[in-house]
Amino acid sequence: MIDISGHLREYRRExxxxxxxxxxxxxxxxxxxxxxxDFSKSRPNGRLDYQLIYITRGCGYFNFSGKEQVVNAGSIVLYRPGEPQLYSYSFKDKTSAYWIHFTGSDAEKILNRFDIHSGYIGNNIQIKDIFQEIIKELQLKKTGYSIVATADLEKMLALINRSMELEASEDRNDLVLERLIIQLNQSYNNAWSVTSMARYCNLSEGYFSHYFKEKMGVSPMKYLANLRIEKAKFLLSESDISVSNIAASLGFSDVLYFSRIFKKAVGESPTAFRNALN
Known part of the structure; x- marks a missing residue:
């Protein structure tokens, strides 16, 4: 594990x-x-201060209200004083993360002003640079280092707010939806689900499903099914690949299930569809 940190005080407390x-x-x-x-942290009673975590590579496994949630790169997690902190990282994910602990009488007010909450902010080089600057200030402890570190923190929170607004915008959602459509067309044979699609777009499942149907006219899984059927029709008409191999190439492990899906969509079985072309 690589661990680089700076501290305001000469001693530390969990x-x-x-x-x-x-x-x-x-x-x-x-x-x-x-x-x-691997690394895990268990603070059932939380800490006295606030903690902000920014995952920049890989992912983390966080327990929120008794449920484990995978938090991917580009996301932040905010813990308030006294809030249970239960999370872990696996070395297999090659995870990297920044963290900062802070306190103060106006901390909650400042967080509310910038609407800081756990969520996705993307890959932000400016925010990474500010983390590095704060670490350096706390390590070197030059004149006024605490003031500079605090000013850097406020700037970071403002940039996080800006990034969250951008990620939540319609333009951003249109862009990630376009990327997903391209990805689905390239890897339609993968084991996609609504959960994995929403995770790819860094959106909640509920919002993603609603947004996808609003933009595409069909549900995510219906779009994927239609895409696979179109690929199947092309292979049936342009090749002599067996129906079972076509089913496997499209991600169907059961050829009978594929045949039922195909017939429901096209009106005839794959074999009948191919024979009708000859």
Whole structure:
């Protein structure tokens, strides 16, 4: 594991530090990469301060309200004081993440002002650079380092807010939907599901399903089924590949199931469709 960090104080505590004598203060900041072994953190009672995690590569496994959720690269996770922190990283995912702990009497107000919450912000080089700057300030401890680190944190929160607004915009959603359509056309034989499609777009399943149908006129799985049927019709008409091999090439493990799906969509079985062309 690669672990680079900087700290406001010379000593550390697992429960963190709270300081409400100042509006905002950075306690510590770091970067971790998990390349050789797994890592897990269990703080059932949380910490005294806030924690913000930014996953830049791979993914993390976070337990929210008793349910494990995969959080992919490009996402942030926010923990407030006293909130249980249960998460882990697998070295197989080659995960890298930045983290920062902060406190202060105005911390909650500032988070609300910038509408900071767990979610997707994408790959943001500016935010990565600010994390690096804060780490450096806390390591070198030059004159005014705490003030500079706090100012950097506020700038980071403003940029996170900007990124979240961009990711939530209709233009962004149109772009990722276009990317998904291209991906589906290239890998229609993969085991796609609504969950995996939504994850690809970094959208919630409910919103993704509604947005997809609104834009494409059919549900995600119906679009995929239609795509596979069109590919099947092409292969049946332009090749002598057996029906079972065509089914397998389209991602169907059961040729009978494929034949039922094909007949329901086309009105006749794959074999009948091919014979009618001769």
């Amino acid at each position: 429960i963190g530090f709270s300081n409400y004598d100042v509006p905002l203060e950075v306690n510590c900041c770091g970067q971790q990469s998990f390349l050789t072994r």
